[in-house]
Amino acid sequence: MEIKAYLDNASTTKVATEVEKAIKDAPWANPGTKHWPGKAAKKAMYDARQLVASRLGADSDEIVFTSGGTESDNLAILGAARANKGNHVITAKTEHKAVLGACKQLEQEGDKVTYLSVDRNGFIDIDELESAITNDTVLVSIMHVNNETGTIQPVEEIAKICKAKGVLFHTDAVQGFTKLDLDLSGIDLMSMSSHKIHGPKGVGALYVKKGTKLAAIMYGGKHELGLRPGTENVPGIVGFATAVELAKPGDAVAIKKLRCGFAERLLEIPDSFLNGPEERVCHILNIGFKGIDAQELMQHLDARGICVSAGAACAEQSIEPSHVLKAIGLSDEDAKSSIRFSLSRYTTKEELGITVAACKEIVEKLRSLQ
Numbered sequence: 001m002e003i004k005a006y007l008d009n010a011s012t013t014k015v016a017t018e019v020e021k022a023i024k025d026a027p028w029a030n031p032g033t034k035h036w037p038g039k040a041a042k043k044a045m046y047d048a049r050q051l052v053a054s055r056l057g058a059d060s061d062e063i064v065f066t067s068g069g070t071e072s073d074n075l076a077i078l079g080a081a082r083a084n085k086g087n088h089v090i091t092a093k094t095e096h097k098a099v100l101g102a103c104k105q106l107e108q109e110g111d112k113v114t115y116l117s118v119d120r121n122g123f124i125d126i127d128e129l130e131s132a133i134t135n136d137t138v139l140v141s142i143m144h145v146n147n148e149t150g151t152i153q154p155v156e157e158i159a160k161i162c163k164a165k166g167v168l169f170h171t172d173a174v175q176g177f178t179k180l181d182l183d184l185s186g187i188d189l190m191s192m193s194s195h196k197i198h199g200p201k202g203v204g205a206l207y208v209k210k211g212t213k214l215a216a217i218m219y220g221g222k223h224e225l226g227l228r229p230g231t232e233n234v235p236g237i238v239g240f241a242t243a244v245e246l247a248k249p250g251d252a253v254a255i256k257k258l259r260c261g262f263a264e265r266l267l268e269i270p271d272s273f274l275n276g277p278e279e280r281v282c283h284i285l286n287i288g289f290k291g292i293d294a295q296e297l298m299q300h301l302d303a304r305g306i307c308v309s310a311g312a313a314c315a316e317q318s319i320e321p322s323h324v325l326k327a328i329g330l331s332d333e334d335a336k337s338s339i340r341f342s343l344s345r346y347t348t349k350e351e352l353g354i355t356v357a358a359c360k361e362i363v364e365k366l367r368s369l370q
């Protein structure tokens with residue numbers, strides 16, 4: 001079956017053609033070896049590290065390559081909590097499962113975790129965060145951009161507070177990376193993932209500010225500053241760096257323009273509502289249709305070759321309403337009526353047109369059957 005419209009870019013993105021080529025041409029040898037193929041692999045990895053670092057305004061020895069966003073989140077949270085004094089971590093209820101899962105593990109190990117509430121638009125309360133920090137607090141982990149609502153947390157402001165209070169700050173920047181600029185000065189740890197930016201799956205990075213104490217969560221060789229053992233995924237890392245290079249700051253402007261027109265037309269459907277704030281990341285749009293079962297709508301769209309998500313992909317199997325939409329105060333019913341559309345720089349007007357027409361028709365039909 002042919003894909004008519006792919007609007008699930010927050011789940012994963014298509015690998016860019018240039019990235020495919022870079023992966024194919026990447027050295028295959030083990031970068032830890034001393035012969036020349038090994039040295040070529042080492043050089044390719046060095047260049048890739050430089051490229052990712054310079055995009056962030058970081059030094060290359062502050063970049064640890066991992067297997068993706070999930071591992072970066074786990075390494076940041078478990079690694080920071082285990083290596084530093086204190087037994088309390090602060091996060092938010094709307095975080096990605098990778099962060100919430102790592103926090104649950106810390107609770108199993110006897111640490112305390114505060115899960116901050118958010119307002120109707122998904123923002124944490126800065127005063128509430130500040131007063132939650134105690135002498136026992138070791139780490140604050142608040143995501144940059146929410147993967148379901150597109151909410152952009154004021155992470156630079158949060159970072160300042162953490163710095164002033166002397167606690168570490170981690171941000172899951174998987175959805176915002178390359179789309180939004182971020183001042184790293186107060187950020188100690190930051191997670192990135194390759195497959196959300198047209199790179200390959202199974203590779204990502206953790207930014208670790210110089211001097212940040214972190215414990216490895218896997219044991220083996222001394223790769224990646226001793227923080228991540230295992231022979232490096234050189235082709236994946238080269239592909240990731242190529243994807244970073246291909247992502248231009250101007251992409252966000254064009255994507256946002258497309259999304260705005262798309263949102264306007266979808267919201268013309270009677271009894272539809274927007275989830276998340278008006279001002280949000282360029283590529284995410286979360287809309288509910290009153291009385292409609294989002295899973296059912298998704299299946300009808302799928303039958304027409306239109307790919308979207310009802311909730312985050314990792315929660316897709318569950319019939320539970322999204323924990324993010326619940327946290328912003330939606331009823332179970334409204335949460336189950338909500339669909340996420342996510343765009344990329346490859347999204348076309350035509351795809352959006354097909355999707356609007358299909359949604360109008362299907363929503364009307366499903367309502368007429370009720």
Ligand SMILES: *Cc1c(COP(=O)(O)O)cnc(C)c1O
Nearest residue numbers: 068069070096098147174175193
């Ligand atoms: C996709 C995603 C992750 C997980 O990244 P993987 O590379 O798939 O492990 C983590 N956080 C956010 C916000 C995401 O959107």
